[in-house]
Amino acid sequence: MERVPVLKLGDVLLVSIQFDLEDEVALALQADLADKIVASGARGVLVDISGLEIVDSFIGRVFADIAATASVLDAETVVVGMRPAVAITLVDLGLSLGSVRTALNVEKGLRILRRDLGLRAAEDLDAISSGASAPDATG
Amino acid sequence: MAKKAGGNSVVAVVRDRRDEVLDGWVEGALRGARGRVSEAEVRSELSTLYDALVKGLVGDELPDATAAELDEARALLTELSRTRARAGATPAETAVSVFALKEAALSAVGEQPTAEQYADFLEFSRLVDDLGLVTFQAYAEARESVIASQADELLELSTPVVKLWDGVVAVPLVGTLDSARTQVVMEKLLEALLETESERAIIDITGVPAVDTQVAQHLLKTIVAARLMGADCIISGIRPQIAQTIVGLGIEFGDIVTKAKLSDALKLTLAEAGLDIVPRRGADA
Numbered sequence: 001m002e003r004v005p006v007l008k009l010g011d012v013l014l015v016s017i018q019f020d021l022e023d024e025v026a027l028a029l030q031a032d033l034a035d036k037i038v039a040s041g042a043r044g045v046l047v048d049i050s051g052l053e054i055v056d057s058f059i060g061r062v063f064a065d066i067a068a069t070a071s072v073l074d075a076e077t078v079v080v081g082m083r084p085a086v087a088i089t090l091v092d093l094g095l096s097l098g099s100v101r102t103a104l105n106v107e108k109g110l111r112i113l114r115r116d117l118g119l120r121a122a123e124d125l126d127a128i129s130s131g132a133s134a135p136d137a138t139g
Numbered sequence: 140m141a142k143k144a145g146g147n148s149v150v151a152v153v154r155d156r157r158d159e160v161l162d163g164w165v166e167g168a169l170r171g172a173r174g175r176v177s178e179a180e181v182r183s184e185l186s187t188l189y190d191a192l193v194k195g196l197v198g199d200e201l202p203d204a205t206a207a208e209l210d211e212a213r214a215l216l217t218e219l220s221r222t223r224a225r226a227g228a229t230p231a232e233t234a235v236s237v238f239a240l241k242e243a244a245l246s247a248v249g250e251q252p253t254a255e256q257y258a259d260f261l262e263f264s265r266l267v268d269d270l271g272l273v274t275f276q277a278y279a280e281a282r283e284s285v286i287a288s289q290a291d292e293l294l295e296l297s298t299p300v301v302k303l304w305d306g307v308v309a310v311p312l313v314g315t316l317d318s319a320r321t322q323v324v325m326e327k328l329l330e331a332l333l334e335t336e337s338e339r340a341i342i343d344i345t346g347v348p349a350v351d352t353q354v355a356q357h358l359l360k361t362i363v364a365a366r367l368m369g370a371d372c373i374i375s376g377i378r379p380q381i382a383q384t385i386v387g388l389g390i391e392f393g394d395i396v397t398k399a400k401l402s403d404a405l406k407l408t409l410a411e412a413g414l415d416i417v418p419r420r421g422a423d424a
Contacts, residue, residue, distance in 0.1 A: 080369060084329030087364040102369035104336055109369075 004029045006036045012044040012113055013037065013075075014106075018051035026062040033066060037073045044113040045070045048106050050081030060095040067100040076117055078102065080109035149256060149263045150201060152247050154193050160240075160247045161189050167239025171232055176223075181236075184222075188215045192270075201262050204269030213273050220274035221281055230278040237271040298324050300331040307408050308337045309401065311376075313346030321357035325364060332370045339408045340365055343401045345376030355390040362395055373397070375404035 002025055007014040013036055015029065033045065047066065052059075067077040080103045090097070103109035153160055165182050195208035202208045216237070223233045241264050248256055298320065303309050308331050310324060328340060342358065344350065362372040375398040377385070385392075398404040409416065 079367075082368045084326060084333065084364070084368065087329060087367040088325060090367055091360050091364045096363070097367065102367055104332065104338060104369045108336075108338065 001025060001028070003032070006032055008036070008040050008042065011042055012046055012110070013040065013042045014046045014048070016048040016051070016106075020052060020054050021059055021062075023058055026059055030062055030066050030069065034069050034073065037070060037075050043075050044117055045075050045077045046106065046109050046113065047077060047079045048081050048109075049079060049086070050083065050105070052086060053083060055086050055089050057093050057095060060090050060093060060097070064095070064098045064100065067098055071099075076101065076113065078109040078112055080104065080106050148259045149244055149248055150196055150259070153244050153263070154196055156247055157189065157193070160243050161186055163243025163246055164189070164240045167242050168236035171235035171239060175226060175228055175232075184219055185236075188212060188219065191215050201266055204266055204273065209270075212270065216270060216273045217277040220277035223274075224278050224281060230275050233274045233278065234271040237274055238267060241267050294320060294323055298327055300327050302331075302335055302337070303341070303405055304409065304412075306335075306337045306412060307339045307341065307405070308332065308335055309341040309343055309405075311343045311346060311401075315349070316347055316354045316357055318353075318357065321361065325357075325361045328361060329364060329368060332365060332368055338370050339411070340370055340372045341401065341404045341408065342372055342374050343376040343404070344374060344381070345378070345401070347376075347381075350381050350384055350390075352388055352390060355385070355388075355392075359392070359395075371396075373404045373407065375399070375401045 002019070004015060004017055004021075004025065006029075007016075013033065015033065017029075021029075036042070037045065045066075047063070049063075063079060067079070070077045078101045079097060082102065101109075101112060103112055161182075165178065165185055168181050168185060169176075169178055191212040192209070195202055195206070195212055197208070204213075220230070220233050224230070241260075244263060245252070245260055248260070252260065293314075298310065298312070300308055300310050308328070310328050312324065314320070316324075328342075331337070332340060342361070344358075347354065358374060362374075365372050373396045374392065377397055377399055396404075396407065398407065406416075
């Protein structure tokens with residue numbers, strides 16, 4: 001079975017889905033992500049679904065569940081890169097992603113996490129690795 | 140009922156006395172066409188058609204107008220109807236020129252047709268009527284395909300997505316919104332959001348003549364889909380009477396921002412993007 005990789009970037013976990021999800025892959029992702037959030041203490045989860053072309057009600061629900069799980073573990077989820085066809089399908093199915101935040105692409109998603117949560121993400125990696133605190137403390 | 144095509148039956152006359160019947164037919168058709176087409180043209184059209192028709196009349200039984208034997212004749216009729224329609228003839232004129240075959244056939248039978256020939260003629264007449272209707276149908280079909288392609292073009296024409304500013308796109312909607320159009324608007328808007336990486340969209344309904352619950356439903360769906368993709372929509376161009384209709388129908392736009400004018404909506408999006416528009420220094424206030 002294929003697995004979706006979960007990458008850690010500072011305080012943010014990046015999940016990039018580049019193929020259409022089968023049900024068990026989606027469920028495995030949900031479990032992996034919960035483990036990773038606890039293990040890494042991440043505060044934000046960025047789910048990039050730009051490679052996803054097809055959704056059904058099950059996958060839609062899994063995304064809502066992923067976000068809810070992350071929220072219970074005190075991490076904010078941002079779903080980015082949703083394709084128009086996927087958005088239309090979700091609306092037609094009457095599914096919402098709950099209170100999940102959305103953004104057009106990874107960059108804008110990271111900006112939301114940084115701005116609204118003060119999270120250190122990709123751009124601050126240098127600062128993190130060199131042991132410095134968040135950039136706002138330097139200025 | 141099977142009709143025997145005996146030596147003197149109408150069908151036999153049509154089959155055997157080609158030139159005589161064809162002359163009568165061309166004459167009758169020209170009378171119906173009222174000088175729109177030349178005699179040579181009509182003659183060449185009708186003689187081809189006549190031969191195709193006779194080819195279908197080989198058996199002893201009079202074929203049905205939908206029979207396979209008359210495939211060629213029907214194709215020719217369809218073609219005839221199209222060329223005539225292009226020349227500006229009404230479908231009635233084209234049909235009348237087909238019906239002229241009946242008179243031509245009857246007069247070729249002779250001054251005093253027998254009762255049997257009359258019965259026979261009735262059958263033949265029914266066949267010609269059906270063939271005349273083929274031209275009518277071809278005309279209607281040609282018209283319908285024109286209308287359908289125009290509707291498609293209209294759909295494309297009336298839903299442009301324009302970029303107003305970096306990160307701001309607008310859809311000026313013109314005309315009545317139905318499910319098909321909303322679908323196109325929705326797809327185009329969402330594609331444009333992705334393409335231009337715009338986080339804000341303005342749906343301007345100044346050109347929408349009426350808003351009912353269904354239109355509102357369509358708009359809401361579009362906005363929810365845009366939100367799922369990470370973009371925010373504003374509805375602008377709500378005229379006073381539309382606002383009253385919306386309230387009267389009890390339509391709830393929830394937390395969706397609505398503005399009276401497109402300029403208000405643009406101002407708001409710019410302000411949200413952190414941009415101020417200020418007069419240049421030295422300009423008259």
